Amino acid sequence: MNSATLDKLQQISEQNLLDIEEAKKTGTRVIGFYCLYSPVELAEAAAAITLPLCGTRNDPISAAEEVLPRNLCPLIKSSYGFAATDTCPFFRLSDIIVADTTCDGKKKMFELLSQYKPVHVMQLPQNQDSETALPFWLTEVKRLKTVIEKETGNRITDEKLTAAIRLMNRERRAFKALMDLAKKRPSPISGMEMLTVKHKTGFFADRKARIDVLEVIVAEILQDAPETGSPTGENRPRILLTGVPVGLGSEKVVRLIEESGGDVVCFENCGGYKKVQPVEENQYPLLAIAKRYLSIPCSVMSPNDGRTALLDELIREFSVDGVVDLTWHACHTYNIESHTIGAFVHDQLGLPFLHLETDYSTSDTEQLRVRLEAFFELML
Numbered sequence: 001m002n003s004a005t006l007d008k009l010q011q012i013s014e015q016n017l018l019d020i021e022e023a024k025k026t027g028t029r030v031i032g033f034y035c036l037y038s039p040v041e042l043a044e045a046a047a048a049i050t051l052p053l054c055g056t057r058n059d060p061i062s063a064a065e066e067v068l069p070r071n072l073c074p075l076i077k078s079s080y081g082f083a084a085t086d087t088c089p090f091f092r093l094s095d096i097i098v099a100d101t102t103c104d105g106k107k108k109m110f111e112l113l114s115q116y117k118p119v120h121v122m123q124l125p126q127n128q129d130s131e132t133a134l135p136f137w138l139t140e141v142k143r144l145k146t147v148i149e150k151e152t153g154n155r156i157t158d159e160k161l162t163a164a165i166r167l168m169n170r171e172r173r174a175f176k177a178l179m180d181l182a183k184k185r186p187s188p189i190s191g192m193e194m195l196t197v198k199h200k201t202g203f204f205a206d207r208k209a210r211i212d213v214l215e216v217i218v219a220e221i222l223q224d225a226p227e228t229g230s231p232t233g234e235n236r237p238r239i240l241l242t243g244v245p246v247g248l249g250s251e252k253v254v255r256l257i258e259e260s261g262g263d264v265v266c267f268e269n270c271g272g273y274k275k276v277q278p279v280e281e282n283q284y285p286l287l288a289i290a291k292r293y294l295s296i297p298c299s300v301m302s303p304n305d306g307r308t309a310l311l312d313e314l315i316r317e318f319s320v321d322g323v324v325d326l327t328w329h330a331c332h333t334y335n336i337e338s339h340t341i342g343a344f345v346h347d348q349l350g351l352p353f354l355h356l357e358t359d360y361s362t363s364d365t366e367q368l369r370v371r372l373e374a375f376f377e378l379m380l
């Protein structure tokens with residue numbers, strides 16, 4: 001990735017904060033989201049700014065541990081710690097938080113989070129059955145619509161919702177085009193660069209501006225691709241990363257994979273391919289939204305067959321040589337599901353598979369490095 005693009009990203013992330021502050025002064029409401037299951041289209045249709053708030057840094061965890069148990073997922077502690085220490089500008093700017101009952105740790109943390117901001121919790125079903133779970137989830141989506149209308153003072157009509165679905169689908173196409181760059185062999189963008197682009201383009205006041213920037217970045221990278229090539233060369237193993245969400249600050253395993261000899265070419269997790277599935281555009285919009293969000297293949301669903309189906313597709317499309325499955329400490333759903341994923345990847349597809357369990361700290365960096373180097377040696 002060339003330095004002009006990197007410079008642009010830096011300027012963009014500094015400007016975003018100022019733009020959001022300006023928009024708030026003129027009455028625009030800001031809604032913070034924590035999970036991929038929360039339908040952002042409803043906020044978009046009510047002309048609110050949406051901000052992704054998932055905690056990806058280690059710094060606020062010690063403050064969180066004064067309230068939360070230490071043996072809890074670092075993502076949950078980091079998210080709570082940012083609120084408790086008032087160190088996340090995006091949390092501070094949020095007028096209301098939308099959360100979901102995903103895993104046990106997160107839903108109980110949201111109860112405590114409500115002392116800092118108004119929190120609306122969506123009751124997420126535990127399976128994706130269309131006869132029982134979908135009608136329930138549709139009711140939850142309608143309940144969120146009422147909450148957002150009250151918060152913003154704007155009525156969400158079907159027309160506005162349809163326009164929001166179209167805009168969000170365009171954003172998904174732009175985001176997918178960015179990730180699809182790594183289908184090229186060699187990939188013109190490293191996994192670390194991909195994380196940087198995703199993070200620095202994640203906090204716009206205006207969604208159309210975000211999409212434009214993503215499209216320009218993709219075009220620039222494509223233009224430079226022949227010169228840039230892979231950051232490290234053609235023969236490195238192409239790795240798909242699955243499992244828990246990662247971002248800047250919790251990128252330890254991505255960095256170590258790339259330092260130890262692999263290229264992360266595909267992120268299957270919820271900051272990656274789990275989020276690019278479009279919403280059906282020719283359906284009653286609330287039902288289309290409910291269907292699409294409920295179908296997200298996260299390990300909090302039981303069963304979660306969609307994850308192996310998605311992995312199967314991505315492994316082929318990205319010419320993947322090996323799969324690394326990442327679990328945060330104390331994340332039971334991803335930890336237990338790793339057995340099924342390993343059996344699918346290794347036994348059915350015949351590909352090397354490595355399960356890593358860690359947290360946001362650096363204490364196990366060298367142990368992880370040794371395991372990754374051994375993994376890559378076996379792949380040669």
Ligand code: SF4
Binds near residue numbers: 037
């Ligand atoms: S991993 Fe699952 S529960 Fe966690 S943020 Fe992503 S979609 Fe939500």
Ligand code: SF4
Binds near residue numbers: 075300328330331
């Ligand atoms: S990584 Fe696991 S434990 Fe942590 S918030 Fe997501 S589902 Fe919950």
